[in-house]
């Protein structure tokens with residue numbers, strides 16, 4: 361059995377590394393700890409603390425050793441800055457590849473849909489460079505790889521793994537269907553490696569059913585890097601080789617009990633660029649019982665961020681619970697396409713479905729959200745996820761400074777911006793159906809706004 365928790369020496373080493381940064385030099389340089397009891401008395405590091413120092417405040421190594429800068433935008437326009445070394449990335453990439461050797465190995469094709477600014481995009485690239493597959497860099501928040509092209513890339517390359525946000529397989533499945541394809545039959549994808557937003561089991565099961573593929577959840581943050589991945593039983597296990605994690609009660613600094621929701625506090629063990637000591641991630645997690653898969657490491661459910669709780673009529677829920685309930689309701693209506701609107705007196709869950717009988721969907725909502733006031737609204741195809749608009753992706757070109765209007769095939773352009781991007785023009789029929797959907801959506805919005 362592997363050693364689950366780090367020894368105090370590893371913690372001391374992290375403390376020593378952290379004291380090289382301006383942030384911790386000021387806070388912890390004279391602190392001596394003997395054991396975990398001492399360590400647990402150290403002050404928490406909050407996001408506000410990270411934002412209170414300048415852009416280099418968390419950096420604990422000379423700039424010459426850094427290879428990567430990342431940041432997340434915090435409140436009031438300030439950013440949390442993270443500086444990482446090549447070794448920081450290497451340790452994370454090796455940890456993921458070692459944990460999932462059946463998913464990441466030589467010859468496996470990895471469609472990398474994580475956006476360029478997110479660290480996982482770079483981890484997938486690095487894993488491939490270390491021999492764990494062939495990466496296709498195809499970031500999704502990017503003009504040059506819109507969804508139809510991503511689907512096309514997956515088909516033509518016979519990609520085995522898609523790494524990206526949880527909505528990726530849902531959108532690609534709809535696009536595939538619109539093209540007359542069966543995602544499970546016509547594509548070779550066997551694994552989705554997903555992170556970045558809540559991924560309840562019911563949503564995982566839906567994706568697995570539609571695609572005939574396994575879902576693995578990836579959890580981490582820009583500040584902490586890798587924190588965990590899920591096992592075959594769909595439990596998210598904390599990656600204890602990379603981070604020492606405490607789960608504290610919401611209203612006190614005592615550890616949360618099993619089943620309880622608490623604050624996730626992280627001490628990075630494998631980061632030398634911007635190490636963090638007892639960092640309050642702001643994430644709320646539920647501490648689970650030991651997992652049946654036999655992995656001794658702590659497993660958790662990530663409920664959402666502090667302050668993201670939604671309260672309606674005295675019932676308070678985390679984003680995870682809302683998405684879980686909405687996915688279950690959609691599943692009851694044999695749909696994957698849903699969208700939730702939070703109104704003053706109720707949740708409005710909109711689901712693309714032609715089913716008339718919503719009783720199973722309401723039963724699912726009751727099971728997950730209890731007495732919270734919820735309305736389910738079924739919408740026609742295309743009103744919640746418009747695959748036609750998604751398919752009308754723009755053409756993107758390299759910037760040019762010369763346009764030759766004499767050439768027969770060349771594009772006749774007049775400006776730099778015109779040279780870079782070109783939207784396809786609508787035919788009359790396309791324009792009419794697009795207009796129809798837009799009008800129906802804006803009428804629905806207007807009715808809702810009037811009601812509020």
Ligand SMILES: [Zn+2]
Pocket residue numbers: 591592593594595597651652653654655659
């Ligand atoms: Zn497990």
